[in-house]
Amino acid sequence: MGIDGLIVLDKTGRPIIQSGFRSASTAYPLLHVDAFNHALDNARRPADVDPVLYIPSYNTIQSPSACCHIPCADMRFLCPISGNIDPLFAFAFLQTFTDILHEYFGTLSAATLKENFDVVYQLLEETLDSGGHPLTTSPNALRDIVLPPSLLTKLLSVAGANINTTINSGSGLGSAGGPFSSSIPWRKAGLKYSSNEIYFDMVEKLEAIVNKHGVTLSSSVWGKIQTNTRLTGTPDCLLTFTNPHVLADCAFHPCVRLQRWTRDKCLSFIPPDGQFILADYRFAPNTSTTLNPRFVPPTSSTSSPSAAISNLAKDNIAIPLSIKSIFDLEDLSASFEIILTSRTTRPIENLNIEMDLGQGAGGIKCIASRGSGGLTRGGIGGMDVGISGTSGASWSFDTKKKVLRWGIPNLPPSSSWSLQGSFSTSTSTPRPSHALQVRFEIQSHTYSALKVEQLKISGEQYKPYKGVRGRSVGNIEWRW
Numbered sequence: 001m002g003i004d005g006l007i008v009l010d011k012t013g014r015p016i017i018q019s020g021f022r023s024a025s026t027a028y029p030l031l032h033v034d035a036f037n038h039a040l041d042n043a044r045r046p047a048d049v050d051p052v053l054y055i056p057s058y059n060t061i062q063s064p065s066a067c068c069h070i071p072c073a074d075m076r077f078l079c080p081i082s083g084n085i086d087p088l089f090a091f092a093f094l095q096t097f098t099d100i101l102h103e104y105f106g107t108l109s110a111a112t113l114k115e116n117f118d119v120v121y122q123l124l125e126e127t128l129d130s131g132g133h134p135l136t137t138s139p140n141a142l143r144d145i146v147l148p149p150s151l152l153t154k155l156l157s158v159a160g161a162n163i164n165t166t167i168n169s170g171s172g173l174g175s176a177g178g179p180f181s182s183s184i185p186w187r188k189a190g191l192k193y194s195s196n197e198i199y200f201d202m203v204e205k206l207e208a209i210v211n212k213h214g215v216t217l218s219s220s221v222w223g224k225i226q227t228n229t230r231l232t233g234t235p236d237c238l239l240t241f242t243n244p245h246v247l248a249d250c251a252f253h254p255c256v257r258l259q260r261w262t263r264d265k266c267l268s269f270i271p272p273d274g275q276f277i278l279a280d281y282r283f284a285p286n287t288s289t290t291l292n293p294r295f296v297p298p299t300s301s302t303s304s305p306s307a308a309i310s311n312l313a314k315d316n317i318a319i320p321l322s323i324k325s326i327f328d329l330e331d332l333s334a335s336f337e338i339i340l341t342s343r344t345t346r347p348i349e350n351l352n353i354e355m356d357l358g359q360g361a362g363g364i365k366c367i368a369s370r371g372s373g374g375l376t377r378g379g380i381g382g383m384d385v386g387i388s389g390t391s392g393a394s395w396s397f398d399t400k401k402k403v404l405r406w407g408i409p410n411l412p413p414s415s416s417w418s419l420q421g422s423f424s425t426s427t428s429t430p431r432p433s434h435a436l437q438v439r440f441e442i443q444s445h446t447y448s449a450l451k452v453e454q455l456k457i458s459g460e461q462y463k464p465y466k467g468v469r470g471r472s473v474g475n476i477e478w479r480w
Contacts, residue, residue, distance in 0.1 A: 003080075004028070004132060007079075063083070073107075073109050096137050101113075185254075196462050197467075203223060206317065210323075221447045223450070241451060246449070249282040256268070322341045354406075358425070359402060364422075365422050369393075369420075436478040
C-alpha cells in the first residue's frame with residue numbers, strides 16, 4: 001500500500017491541484033478536503049488542528065482513512081492515506097515535495113502554483129507513481145524531465161519545439177545530456193563551469209527552556225550542513241573534521257558513503273549540483289568540553305554561581321544571554337521590567353522577545369532603552385524607532401493576539417537592555433503568560449564549535465574555491 005494522492009488547498013480551503021488518486025470514487029478526495037475544512041473551522045487557531053485527521057468511510061465497502069497535512073505559505077498540502085501506512089511516510093513525502101517546489105519556483109504561493117499549473121502537475125506525475133509510491137525525488141534528475149519555468153521554455157512550448165532535445169543539443173551534450181543519462185541519480189552528466197566553487201554553511205539551532213532562576217532545565221542543539229556546489233565533471237570529495245565526536249544522530253544525503261563515516265568519521269561523497277543538505281546532526285556534548293569559553297555562565301540572585309556552572313557542565317550548552325524579569329500584578333493592571341544582558345563575545349542579531357499578556361490586555365505603555373541612553377516609545381499596535389541612533393530597539397503590541405513584542409536588531413557583546421512598561425485589563429486580574437519566547441541569531445558562530453579540517457577533491461584536475469562559515473539561531477522559553 002502507498003500514498004493515496006496529494007491535494008493542494010488555497011487559503012480559502014478550495015483545491016488548487018491534486019494528483020491522480022488510486023481510489024476509483026471521486027468522492028474520496030472530497031471527503032478529506034471537507035474533513036480538514038471542518039476541523040479548521042472548529043479550531044480556535046490553525047495550529048490547533050491535529051496533523052493527522054481520522055476520516056470515516058463513506059460506505060460499508062470502503063475502509064476508514066487518514067488525512068495528513070502541513071502548512072506551506074498561504075496554502076495547505078493534504079496527503080490522504082489508507083491501510084497500514086505510517087503517517088510519517090506521508091509527512092516525509094510532503095516535505096520532500098515542498099522542497100522540490102522551492103527548488104523550482106523559489107518563493108511559494110497559491111498564485112505561483114496557478115501560474116505554473118503545467119509544471120506542478122508534471123512534478124506530481126514524476127514524484128508519485130500510480131501505486132502511491134515516491135518515484136523520482138532528486139531535483140537534479142527532475143530537471144532533466146521537467147524543465148523549470150522560464151521565458152525560454154515557454155517560447156519553445158508555444159513554438160511546438162521538443163524542449164528536452166533543444167536544450168540538450170544547445171548545451172553541446174547530445175544524447176549524453178538526456179534524462180537519466182547519468183549513472184549517479186543525484187548528479188547530472190557533463191557539467192561544466194568556468195569557475196569551480198563549493199561552499200559549506202553550518203547552521204545550528206538551540207532549543208532551550210530556562211527557569212526563573214536562570215538555570216537551564218533542558219537544552220538541545222540541532223544542526224545541518226548546507227552545501228552549494230558548482231563543480232565541473234564528477235568530483236569525489238572527502239570532508240574531514242577536527243572534532244567529529246560532537247556529532248550524533250546524523251542523517252546524511254544519499255551521496256554520502258556511510259561505511260566511510262562509520263569507520264573514519266569523515267564524509268566521502270560525490271556531490272549533487274547546486275544546493276543541498278549534506279548532513280543533519282545533533283550536538284552531543286561530552287565531558288571534555290564542559291563549558292564554551294566564548295560564553296560567561298549566567299548567574300542570578302536566587303541561585304549561586306556554582307549551581308549555574310554545574311548545571312551548564314551537565315547540559316554543556318551555555319545560553320548566550322541572560323534575562324531578569326520583574327512583574328507586579330494588581331487587580332486590574334500590571335507593571336513589569338525586563339532586563340536583557342548579552343553574554344557572548346559576538347554580536348547577537350535579530351533578537352525578538354514575545355510575551356502573551358492574556359485576554360483583555362490593553363492600555364500598553366512601554367519604554368525600551370539601552371543603558372542610560374536611547375529611549376524607544378510606542379503606542380498600542382504601533383512600533384516606533386528610538387530617538388537615539390545607537391539604540392534601534394522597538395516594541396509593538398498585537399491587539400488581536402494580545403502579544404507584546406520587543407525587538408533589537410543588534411546587541412553588541414556584553415551590552416544590557418531593558419524594557420519597562422505597564423498594561424491594564426478591563427474585567428479581570430491580569431493573567432500574562434509566565435514565559436518569554438526569545439529568538440535570535442549569531443553570525444560566524446556555532447554552539448558545537450565544529451571545525452572543518454580539510455576538503456580533498458579527487459577525480460578532477462582543477463582546484464576549486466572553498467568556503468566554510470557558521471551561523472547559530474536560538475529559540476528559548478525563558479520563564480519568570
